[in-house]
């Protein structure tokens with residue numbers, strides 16, 4: 001029985017408080033050579049939704065190797081590990097300097113990438129381009145408190161997400177998906193899809209539901225854009241940022257000049273496998289394979305979702 005009244009089981013979830021918390025960080029040198037440090041790294045991502053990695057060599061190969069300490073880089077129709085320069089002097093429409101509102105990536109996949117890592121390699125002849133993060137689960141929790149009916153609407157109404165920008169693809173999930181997905185075993189919100197550009201105009205719904213959904217979406221958007229929720233940082237070469245794409249919204253302020261960025265995605269299953277094994281050990285994970293729905297599963301490896 002799926003319940004819709006819970007955002008978190010609290011065990012592995014904490015909201016970052018910009019006034020009292022310092023940014024979660026790990027050292028490149030440690031995570032590259034020590035599995036205990038990878039565990040610490042992944043626990044920070046799992047708990048707070050994001051983490052910075054300090055001391056990363058300003059080099060795409062080293063950045064790719066960093067991601068591969070978690071798992072292989074996920075390929076999509078855009079490629080695998082990416083490394084590009086947004087040179088605005090060419091006015092290429094693919095690389096705009098405009099601000100990007102907060103969103104999640106991959107809403108159009110049946111299985112959106114779980115993690116995304118960014119590393120700014122250089123920024124010359126300009127300024128701006130600060131990175132934005134907003135905790136989508138925390139915002140959902142506020143929506144649930146203020147307007148439980150809107151929270152339910154964003155669970156119940158499924159939307160036609162798609163990626164059709166390239167001539168040779170039109171990618172859609174295996175079934176339309178809601179903004180808020182509830183975990184069938186844990187009964188809590190565990191995945192958010194939020195991207196206005198990836199949402200096709202839905203045509204198979206009654207007017208009353210349309211009205212309800214847009215009101216709910218407007219309200220959630222207003223909460224997401226509350227200034228106090230915004231984690232805004234200027235990335236620096238040598239410091240990478242990784243975040244949970246099922247939980248955190250990301251965006252960017254506008255910028256001038258020439259930026260070179262690299263990064264990549266990691267699948268959910270491969271990330272969770274790494275985290276469960278590091279947290280509980282192989283034996284305990286294997287011993288509890290058959291009881292993922294058991295009431296006690298919430299204390300063991302399957303509490304990590």
Ligand SMILES: [Fe+2]
Nearest residue numbers: 103104105250
């Ligand atoms: Fe994005």
